[in-house]
Amino acid sequence: MEKTLIKKTSFMRIKRAKKRNSANTLYDMYKSAEDLYRFKDGYSLTQGVFDLINGEDCDWLLDLIVDEQSKLSCDVQNWHLKRIEGENFALLCINEDGEVINQINDISLRFYFDDLFLTVKKKLICLPIESKIYS
Secondary structure (H helix, E strand, O other), X not given: OOOOOOOOOOOOOOOOOXXXXXXXXXXXXXXXXXXXXXXXXXXXXXXXXXXXXXXXXOXXXXXXXXXXXXXXXXXEEEEEEEEEEOOEEEEEEEOOOOOEEEXXXXXXXXXXXXXXXXXXXXXEEEOHHHOOOOO
């Protein structure tokens, strides 16, 4: 009588990280200088940021960023709104050296995207893709 060897195979379940959706992916088409729009406290917005805040109804974010300026002293700031979990977000301000210089946690909001990156250069708020266009 022949013996048949049966191999037991264990299946590993691979957990894949969910791909984050960034608003910047949708608004990455701004590659030349366009109109600037006045905002509050002497700040201006690029066309990309203007379209973003109107298309995604997130002018509250710009209000929050401008309100935080009194605590900051650098001319170039990279802001990152990121989903932590569910409807809980954090807003980080990172300087040119990559250091987090300001952070606001526990922002509860309904926002479709997981991430949004903005740059503040002196008194101009722009998308990162626009930051080299405006000096």
